[in-house]
Amino acid sequence: xxxxxxxxxxxxxxxxxxxxxxxxxxxxxxxxxxxxxxxxxxxxxxxxxxxxxxxxxxxxxxxxxxxxxxxxxxxxxxxxxxxxxxxxxxxxxxxxxxxxxxxxxxxxxxxxxxxxxxxxxxxxxxxxxxxxxxxxxxxxxxxxxxxxxxxxxxxxxxxxxxxxxxxxxxxxxxxxxxxxxxxxxxxxxxxxxxxxxxxxxxxxxxxxxxxxxxxxxxxxxxxxxxxxxxxxxxxxxxxxxxxxxxxxxxxxxxxxxxxxxxxxxxxxxxxxxxxxx
Ligand code: HPA
Numbered sequence: 001x002x003x004x005x006x007x008x009x010x011x012x013x014x015x016x017x018x019x020x021x022x023x024x025x026x027x028x029x030x031x032x033x034x035x036x037x038x039x040x041x042x043x044x045x046x047x048x049x050x051x052x053x054x055x056x057x058x059x060x061x062x063x064x065x066x067x068x069x070x071x072x073x074x075x076x077x078x079x080x081x082x083x084x085x086x087x088x089x090x091x092x093x094x095x096x097x098x099x100x101x102x103x104x105x106x107x108x109x110x111x112x113x114x115x116x117x118x119x120x121x122x123x124x125x126x127x128x129x130x131x132x133x134x135x136x137x138x139x140x141x142x143x144x145x146x147x148x149x150x151x152x153x154x155x156x157x158x159x160x161x162x163x164x165x166x167x168x169x170x171x172x173x174x175x176x177x178x179x180x181x182x183x184x185x186x187x188x189x190x191x192x193x194x195x196x197x198x199x200x201x202x203x204x205x206x207x208x209x210x211x212x213x214x215x216x217x218x219x220x221x222x223x224x225x226x227x228x229x230x231x232x233x234x235x236x237x238x239x240x241x242x243x244x245x246x247x248x249x250x251x252x253x254x255x256x257x258x259x260x261x262x263x264x265x266x267x268x269x270x271x272x273x274x275x276x277x
Contacts, residue, residue, distance in 0.1 A: 007096065007103075007148070010057035014100075015107040018070065021050045022108070025072045027081035029277055030102075030110040030230075031270070034086060034117030034217060036259020037237065038067050040267050041084035047073030052087075058104065059097045061085040065256055070101075076275030081105050086117075088217055089141055090195035099145035099224030112169060112231035112277060114270060115222065118255045119215035120197075120242035122207050123187055128241065129262050131269060132185040132213050133173050134165050134234030138206075139219040141193045146227055156227065164222050166231040169277065173233060176272035182265045187212025189234060191219030200244025214242050233273070237262055 025048060033041055051069040052060040061068030066085025073080065083105075087098050105113065119132065126132065146157065170186070177184035190206050192198070194216030198206070206214055213236050225232050239255040241248035259266075 011103055011107060014055050014057050014104050017055055018050060018104065018108060022048050022072050025079055027072055027079045027108055027110055029078050029080045029274055030105040030113035031080050031082040031274070032086050032113065032115040032221065033082060033084055035063065036065050036118055036239070036256045037116050037266060038065055038084050039263055040270060041067065041071045041082050043267060043271070044071050044073040044075050044080060044082060047071050058100055059087050059093050061087060062091045063088055064252070076271040078274050078277065080274060081108055081110055086217060089143065089193045089220070090216055095141070095143035095145040095220045096148070098220045102221045102224045102230070103228065106228045106230055110230065112166070112233070113225055114233045114235065114273065115218055116235045116237070116270070117215050117217045118239040118259055119189065119213040119236035120240050120250055121212070121238045121245065122190070122203055122214055122242045123212040124245055126185055126212065126238050128238055128258055130183050130185050130238040131177070131266070132187050132236045132238055133170060134189040134218070134236065135186050136188050137164055137219050137222055137234070138188060138190040138209060138211055139223065140190055141219055143193070143220065145220050145224045159227055161223065161226060164226060164232060165234055169231060169233040169273070172276045173235070173273050176269060176276065180265070180268045180272055182269050184269070185212070189218065189236060190214045192216055197250045198243045203242045203244050213238065235270070237266060
C-alpha cells in the first residue's frame with residue numbers, strides 16, 4: 001500500500017495529463033461501466049478518448065469486454081467522464097489501484113458517480129435481466145483502499161459509510177425506471193475479490209447476511225468515493241442467478257450474453273438518470 005503522500009503526487013501527475021487530454025471539458029458526473037455494459041460509452045457525444053495506458057501512474061483494464069479508456073463528453077445533456085471498463089482486484093490490482101480512477105475523477109471535478117456492474121442474484125425473487133440498484137453494500141473483498149500507513153495527520157481515516165449510496169440519486173433512478181418501464185430492484189450488494197465464482201454454500205451464507213446480489217467489483221470504488229465526499233449511485237444488471245440458486249452455476253459467457261440483451265434498457269435507464277442529475 002502506498003503512503004498517502006506518494007498517492008497524492010501520483011494523482012497530481014495523472015490529473016495533469018488527463019486534464020490536458022480533455023481539452024477544457026468540465027465533467028460533472030462520473031460513470032463506471034462494468035462487464036458487458038461498455039457499449040454505453042459509445043453513445044457519448046463530442047467525446048475525447050483517453051486510454052488508461054496513456055495516463056501515468058494508473059493501471060489499465062485487462063478483463064474481457066472492458067475497453068480500458070476514459071470517454072469524456074455529453075450524455076443526457078450533461079458532461080460526463082466515463083470509465084469504459086474498470087479495474088478489478090482479481091486482475092492483480094491492490095485496493096488503492098482499483099480505487100485510483102475514482103480519486104482521479106474527483107480531481108477532474110466530478111461530484112457524483114454512477115457505478116455499474118453485472119451481478120449474480122442471491123435473492124430468489126430477482127430475475128435474470130433485472131436491474132438492481134444498490135441500497136447498501138457489504139465489502140467482503142477483505143480489502144479497503146483507505147488502509148495505508150501514513151505518518152501525517154490522517155484525521156479522516158475513520159469516516160462514515162452509513163449513507164454509502166445517495167438517497168437523492170436513488171429517488172431519481174426510481175422515477176426514471178418507472179417512466180422508462182424498466183424493472184429496477186433495490187437491494188444489498190455484496191462485493192468479493194473473485195475471480196472464482198462462489199460456492200453454493202457461500203451464497204447461502206451471503207443470503208443469511210442480507211445480500212441480494214453479488215459480484216467482483218464496486219465496493220472499493222464506493223469506499224474511495226465516500227472518503228472524498230462524492231455521491232454514489234450503484235446499478236447492477238442481474239446477469240445470472242448466483243451459484244446454487246435454482247441450480248445455477250454461473251459462467252462468464254452468460255454474463256456478457258445477458259448484458260447484450262439488456263443493452264437498450266440499460267442505456268435508457270442510465271442516460272435518463274444522468275439527464276436529471
Ligand atoms: N458472482 C460473482 N460475480 C459475478 C456474478 C456472480 O454470480 N455474476 C456476475 N458477476
